[in-house]
Amino acid sequence: MHDTLAKRRVFAMLDADGDGVVSRHEYLARTKHVVAATGRTEDDPLVVAARVAGERAWASMDANGEGRMTFDAYAAWAGAEAFDSVCEPTLGALFDLADTDADGTLTRSEFIALREALGNPAGNARAAFEALDTDGDGRVSREQYLASIREHVTGEGSPMGDALYGDGKAAP
Template sequence: MAATAILNKSHRVFDAIDEDGNGVIAADDFERIAERLIRSFDETSPAAAKVRGTYTKCWQRLAELADSDGDGQVTRQEFETVFAGAQQNRFMQVIDEALDAEFDLADTDGDGGLDRDEVARMLTAYGVPQSELNQAIAGLDQDGDGRVSRAEYRTAMREYYLSDDPAAPSTPIFGRVRG
């Protein structure tokens, strides 16, 4: 069952990244999801450029780890393998950079924390359905104070990527995990 939780979360993330729905992930999928996130906030901020850069790094690292045939695309199966080994293959190092960039972009008032609106805008850009938004926000706001600190964001997201516990508080971050 533990392996199933990781597998199901990998499917949810794959579907969110596969922007064009063609069943594979490529560099342009990362570009489109970065632009969708950036459009939800300030497209001209330095944080927007940082998001673009870190998403490019994420794609490059993913391709390095998963694109076994060198065709410039990552299949669902290839992605599952990288997702399941994210800690061991150091994919999380690149993800951590992206998390910081996302946080900086979403922190529109620069107060060092994300309020409910900022979190909701970010999660909506990732395709979390409106009906699942409250649960997703709660997955990030793990202390329930109505704000998400940088440390809380990083901890919750790392738990999402690395935890094999299907009942972990972070599980609904990207919407309900089906499986």
Template sequence: MDGDYDGWVTFEEYRTWVGHDAFEWSCRPALGSLFDLADLDGDGRLTREEFTRLRVASRNTASDADRAFDDLDTDHDGLVERDDYLAGIHDYVTTGASPMGAVYGSPARP
């Protein structure tokens, strides 16, 4: 992933690497597993509390997680579906366009 071999993976380097195929074989299983761990009742949906716990554990702020939840909960039933969550991340890392994009922006280099 580190295209310029500087010891850092920038968002652009990650986006170049990930593409659709890499996301499907590498990222989707890993992110899906994290979703499944956060899904305490195993129903394939996250409550706001479960979603916030997952996103905060992924180093997002609770307020950003709250905004992302609202953007992903398009039917306003108080739940985020597994497929919607993964599609949001896929779209964000492959195109930059996602309901979560406004919340997360391009990740900064540490």
């Protein structure tokens, strides 16, 4: 049950215009939004890597080449295997764009900027950061971030995922 709810929440965020399908444009715009939020230039190697990863992810999601994906198609595609082979590299590349000092962690402001650029409300992004920053050092590692998203999309439950895609409150 949580698996389906998690997928619905992620799909709703990906479906930026709310029309019930995720288009190629909507999906690839995520990278464009992160690039704009971070102020990086188009020739930055991290931007190039993020665009390539995004294109690869979209090609995997849109296996039939229609240029659009329904929730049913997304739900059938999404899971541990898709996350490990497609989503993790893509989300990792976006994390790297937001990691302005390239130390493998995001500060609160970097994390919030990344998640807002990806379509999450600021309050949800703040709550998600708090859920992830369990040691209170004001930083979230790349590994923590990716593991928490994987837990969310595979239905294992993730306080960060619940905060990002739920009501903006971190789970206890």
